[in-house]
Amino acid sequence: MDARAVEFACSPRRAPTFVRGLGATLWDEGGNEYVDCGASFGVGNLGHCHPAVVEAITAQARQLIHVGPTFGTDAKAAFTGRLLSVAPRNLRRVFLSNSGSEAVEAALKFARAATGRPKVVAAMRGFHGRTMGALSATWRRDFREPFEPLVPGFVHVPYNDIDALRKAVGGDTAAVILEAVQGEGGVHVASPEYLPAAREICDAAGALLILDEVQTGMGRTGRLFAVERWGVEPDLLTLAKSLAGGVPIGATLATEAVERAFKGSHNSTFGGNPLACAAGSAAIDVVVRGKLWERAETLGSRALEELRGLEAPAVREVRGLGLMIGIELRGKAAPVLEALQEDGVIAIGGGSSVIRLLPPLVITDAQWARAIESLGRALRNG
Numbered sequence: 057m058d059a060r061a062v063e064f065a066c067s068p069r070r071a072p073t074f075v076r077g078l079g080a081t082l083w084d085e086g087g088n089e090y091v092d093c094g095a096s097f098g099v100g101n102l103g104h105c106h107p108a109v110v111e112a113i114t115a116q117a118r119q120l121i122h123v124g125p126t127f128g129t130d131a132k133a134a135f136t137g138r139l140l141s142v143a144p145r146n147l148r149r150v151f152l153s154n155s156g157s158e159a160v161e162a163a164l165k166f167a168r169a170a171t172g173r174p175k176v177v178a179a180m181r182g183f184h185g186r187t188m189g190a191l192s193a194t195w196r197r198d199f200r201e202p203f204e205p206l207v208p209g210f211v212h213v214p215y216n217d218i219d220a221l222r223k224a225v226g227g228d229t230a231a232v233i234l235e236a237v238q239g240e241g242g243v244h245v246a247s248p249e250y251l252p253a254a255r256e257i258c259d260a261a262g263a264l265l266i267l268d269e270v271q272t273g274m275g276r277t278g279r280l281f282a283v284e285r286w287g288v289e290p291d292l293l294t295l296a297k298s299l300a301g302g303v304p305i306g307a308t309l310a311t312e313a314v315e316r317a318f319k320g321s322h323n324s325t326f327g328g329n330p331l332a333c334a335a336g337s338a339a340i341d342v343v344v345r346g347k348l349w350e351r352a353e354t355l356g357s358r359a360l361e362e363l364r365g366l367e368a369p370a371v372r373e374v375r376g377l378g379l380m381i382g383i384e385l386r387g388k389a390a391p392v393l394e395a396l397q398e399d400g401v402i403a404i405g406g407g408s409s410v411i412r413l414l415p416p417l418v419i420t421d422a423q424w425a426r427a428i429e430s431l432g433r434a435l436r437n438g
Contacts, residue, residue, distance in 0.1 A: 077104025080419040082402065090397070091423045093415040094404035098239065098271040098380075101298035101343065103416035108338045109301035116334035125152075125327050135333035138340050139295075139307060142280060146289045147309040152328035156270035156296035157185030159306035160233070162322055163292040164189045166310060167231035167264045170317035174208075175229045177263075179215040181241030181407075184233060184268055193233050195241065215244060218253040225261045231292070232258055233266040236282035240271075242410040243375045243382025251286040264291040264314065270306075271380070274298045275343050275417050278353030278378030285377075301339035305332040348417040352378035355419070359428050368435040372409075381413040382406050383435070395434040401427045 072084035080103050082090045095101065102109065116131060123129060136150045151162050164176060178184070178193040185191060191200060192207040200206060213220040215238060225232060232254055238244040251267075258265040267290040272282035276298070279285055283293070291314055296306040306327070326332075342348070356378040363374045363383060370392075373384045385392065389405045396403050406412035411431070415424060 079103040080416045080423050090400050090402050091427050092402045093413050093427045094402050095414045095416050097404060098276060098297045098414045099302055101274050101276060101417045102301045102339055103418045106301050106342060108342050109335050112334045112338035113331060116331050120330045122329045125323055125325065129330045131330035131333040132328045135336045138337050142340065142344060143309055144281065144289055146311055147293055148312050149310045149315045151308040153306035153324040154304045154326050155306045156294065157187040157190045158324060159270065159294035159296050159308045160184045160190040160268060161187055162308040163266045163294050165322055166292060166314055166318055167266060169320045170314045171230045171264060173228050173230035176210050177224045177229055177232045178210060178212050179234055180212050181215055181238050181244060182235055183240030216247045216250050218250060221254060222257050225257050225263055227261060229261055229263040231264040231266050233268060235268045237272050237277060237377055237380055240406060242384060242406045243380060243412060245375060245377055251288045255288045266290060266292040268294050270294055270296045275349035275352050276378055276380050278349055278356060280349050299339065300332050300336040303332045303335040305336055352417050355379055355424055356381060362428055366432055366435060370435055379415055379417060383411040385409045392434045396430055399430045401430045
């Protein structure tokens with residue numbers, strides 16, 4: 057039976073059906089080969105079936121797959137230690153869950169419980185997940201409206217508008233939640249002044265700063281964490297997607313001060329399970345050992361230069377950092393995505409008019425060149 061015939065149809069589907077993957081390559085059930093430049097919305101920084109992750113999962117599955125989150129495991133201890141060894145130095149506490157949405161939910165709960173305040177300020181075009189709290193922080197109307205009323209207390213201000221942020225944050229604000237680069241919102245990059253200003257505004261009001269690095273983290277933007285470019289220390293930072301090489305995981309990092317002020321309880325049944333933690337340790341080691349953020353910076357900079365030099369009237373603007381690139385079109389993105397897929401290249405959208413490229417950081421030079429060439433043809437013909 058085709059699984060698509062019985063799945064609950066709550067999101068759009070794109071053919072084909074994939075049966076195998078390795079590195080930046082996917083194969084469908086007909087044996088057709090594709091260069092994956094969407095990386096499953098940023099999950100695949102290490103590509104598909106990275107040998108180190110496969111080996112870690114296999115070895116862990118023979119030892120221990122799951123115990124409840126109130127118990128310790130050697131896999132969890134190893135992973136949290138490895139994560140904290142590379143995380144921003146002010147973040148010394150980790151809460152583990154299963155996804156980016158869950159990581160954001162935890163951050164929002166921690167912020168409200170630690171400050172005793174109800175208000176959360178988020179950015180227009182921002183995306184933080186689809187669970188009720190994370191969705192309340194998300195901007196897009198079509199994501200929100202079918203599920204309203206959402207969680208009260210959330211307001212949205214224009215991204216990169218320091219004055220609007222300053223006016224929105226006050227004595228009732230628990231947190232400001234921002235992305236360094238808005239992924240789902242069309243690959244909009246924070247200005248050099250924006251995140252430092254957000255830090256200052258939060259400090260002045262006694263609010264917490266949450267940085268959502270679910271998509272930008274682990275080398276994607278040319279730094280291990282995107283926030284490194286701005287020199288800002290958040291109070292909470294969320295990670296997921298590529299953190300465990302394709303295995304579901306979420307992590308909420310916090311300062312010791314947030315933990316001390318926290319009141320209440322929060323938990324996740326499968327959060328920190330040994331299988332995900334073993335994969336996570338392996339994935340971090342691969343990224344750090346290979347300094348894959350440097351590869352992202354090099355390949356991304358070349359591609360941005362090439363794409364900005366295209367003589368393609370269909371293109372309005374090219375934006376990005378590292379291997380997180382958005383091409384804003386004067387029309388719809390769907391026809392270009394379809395043309396790329398027919399040419400054996402998978403890309404994703406970032407809103408109705410933006411082509412988003414999130415290739416694996418391990419993509420070969422030849423594959424990346426092929427993908428950019430294919431995209432150039434599709435844009436010139438669009």
